[in-house]
Amino acid sequence: MSEQVKKYEKLDKTVVKSTYIVALIILLGLIVWGAFTLDRFWRYEETNDAQVKEYINPILSRANGYVEEIRYSDHQQVAKGDTLVILDTDEANVSLQEAKAALASAEAQLKVLESNVTTATSSASVNEAKISAAKAKLWQQQQEFDRYEKLLEGEAVTQQQFEDIKTRLEVAKSNYAAIKNSFSTSQGKTRDVSAQIAVAKAAIEQKKSVLKRIQLNLKYSVIVAPSDGYMGKKNLQKGQYIQKGQTLGFIVDQNQGKWVVANFEETQIATMQEGKEAQITIDAYPDETFHGKIESLSPATGSEFSLLPTNNATGNFVKITQRFPVRILFTDEAAKLKKLRAGMNAEVFVPKS
Numbered sequence: 001m002s003e004q005v006k007k008y009e010k011l012d013k014t015v016v017k018s019t020y021i022v023a024l025i026i027l028l029g030l031i032v033w034g035a036f037t038l039d040r041f042w043r044y045e046e047t048n049d050a051q052v053k054e055y056i057n058p059i060l061s062r063a064n065g066y067v068e069e070i071r072y073s074d075h076q077q078v079a080k081g082d083t084l085v086i087l088d089t090d091e092a093n094v095s096l097q098e099a100k101a102a103l104a105s106a107e108a109q110l111k112v113l114e115s116n117v118t119t120a121t122s123s124a125s126v127n128e129a130k131i132s133a134a135k136a137k138l139w140q141q142q143q144e145f146d147r148y149e150k151l152l153e154g155e156a157v158t159q160q161q162f163e164d165i166k167t168r169l170e171v172a173k174s175n176y177a178a179i180k181n182s183f184s185t186s187q188g189k190t191r192d193v194s195a196q197i198a199v200a201k202a203a204i205e206q207k208k209s210v211l212k213r214i215q216l217n218l219k220y221s222v223i224v225a226p227s228d229g230y231m232g233k234k235n236l237q238k239g240q241y242i243q244k245g246q247t248l249g250f251i252v253d254q255n256q257g258k259w260v261v262a263n264f265e266e267t268q269i270a271t272m273q274e275g276k277e278a279q280i281t282i283d284a285y286p287d288e289t290f291h292g293k294i295e296s297l298s299p300a301t302g303s304e305f306s307l308l309p310t311n312n313a314t315g316n317f318v319k320i321t322q323r324f325p326v327r328i329l330f331t332d333e334a335a336k337l338k339k340l341r342a343g344m345n346a347e348v349f350v351p352k353s
Helices: 002-043 090-153 159-220
Strands: 044-053 056-060 065-070 083-087 222-224 229-231 247-253 259-265 277-282 285-297 323-330 345-351
Touching (some): 044 277, 090 159, 259 285, 323 345
Antiparallel strands (some): 044 259, 056 247, 083 222
């Protein structure tokens, strides 16, 4: 009986000793953890309200049309200039031929008008030369008439001879007036055709603009990646009709870097300034530490940029600590940052001093 009691006593002592050892280990662990946490609290401002950010650009259509071909899949990596979507161009090609034909017709019409200007100018020049001849003829007939008029007074010529000379004078006057009118008409025709040429040239420019617009639409029927990156979810289907300005998808831009937006409380930002170093841990990779520097601090709290900012001048007031978005740019090498994705949760530590 005594041996069994001794055995239980020994077992109890062992259990108590083990309990003490475990408790001591736990206590030491808590002390170390507390010391580490306290040291981190005194040395750093930290927040877990932070996410990794990248530029996510929309891909927009610049033309109307039906989707003929889709050359990307969900989350596919693409390079700048890679073809993503091709639109049907049958109607655009028909419009292109019509525009080319209209432009050729307008240019031919311009050539006809230019030829008419040349003809009208030549006719005006001929009429102008005829004016000089008719004027000389009229002067001659006027002199003849004056001479015969004096001879008639002296009865040196007959009345019939005088009337013949008078008739010739009237004919010369009529010819002179007719040629002057013809010259004025030729000049007016030249001006009219010149004005038509200006209209024809404007029409040609308008036809060229239509042609260029159709050519641009044909160019825009091939939609390419605006930058290197990763495509988002594919929402398009072959045969779907899309309109100009419609969003076809999104691409995560890999050319403009990655950063973290950390929302610090207003009581934490007193010592923060642009260029200050920061340490970052990502929830997806808890064993790795990333580095960055503060690029900018928001000029206002996040709530001030909301659709409906708070208005503390109405109703009861409850003071709530506000948060300021702080943009922190990664300074690690690109190879290390490649695995980070936009939207990942992060913890950020910024030294107080």
